[in-house]
Amino acid sequence: MTLPTVxxxxxxxxxxxRARExxxxxxRIARGVYLPGDRGPTPHRRRDVALGRLVGIHDRLTTEHWFSHESAAMLWGLPLWMTPARVHLMQRHTAGSGRDPGVAHHPLVPPSDQRGSAAGLPVTSLERTVVDCASTLPPLQGLVVADAAVRAGADRETIERILSARGGQRGVVRARAVIALADDGAESPGESAARFVVVRDGFPVPRTQVPVATRLGTFWSDMGWEEWRLVLEYDGRPKYDDRATEAFIQEKRRHDAILEAGWRAIRATxxxxxxxxLVRRLRPLIPAHLAATLRPRRDLRG
Known part of the structure; x- marks a missing residue:
């Protein structure tokens, strides 16, 4: 990852x-930190600003520190459902009333086996980052991080050890529920979010990357329920940004081939x-006796 220059x-x-401002x-992106102004179309500007804050704050600090939570997730290269407005920072000691209001200070030092380095900056380990995010973010956002982390190689046993050490602490029940759903088959935040919504609203956990054999070859659908021959595909806007017409035609051929193979397919945005x-669209496509028993999961609320 290339970090912005501040x-x-x-x-x-x-x-x-003053003249450059x-x-x-x-x-100005943080107290005493500046990023070159936006001089053209920059779709990733918000993320650049958020990363620039981390670089600037790191350069300003003279005491030992580690970025954590969503800040660490960004440095690990994990996608987020929403770009964070605040920086999360762990330090042994924090400043008093004059500290930067854009920084969420956590006055603690992570254990040595829960520290790391990402993009050249000090961070909590990948596994610690997952647990922190799943404990504090809304569940949908937490699953986006957890899916990406296990896809990036986060060790589930290490995650479980960190969770076990937090027994009874705030957010740990939600974190367990979210991390239990983590699946390295999710290839985008949108796929993670769609899977979260259907599970939260009572559907059985879908399999990710479902193989569907068609006349055009085998396609891998984002998620689905093979016992019902039902797949759910998430459509993100970027898919159609370049060469939109050709991309649309290819997606249409793929969709038609899946239907012709005897599957039902829902496309979601x-x-x-x-x-x-989404659940109202899916409910008519599953057995009626099961549809009548669907109940939202309380442990995924929030």
Missing amino acids: QLARDTPPDVL RSNEWE KEDLSGTT
């Missing part, structure tokens, strides 16, 4: 700093994840 106020004469050449829209 400028620190302490290294810049005040008159130069006025001209929008530099954007981000808009379908609100409320009960």
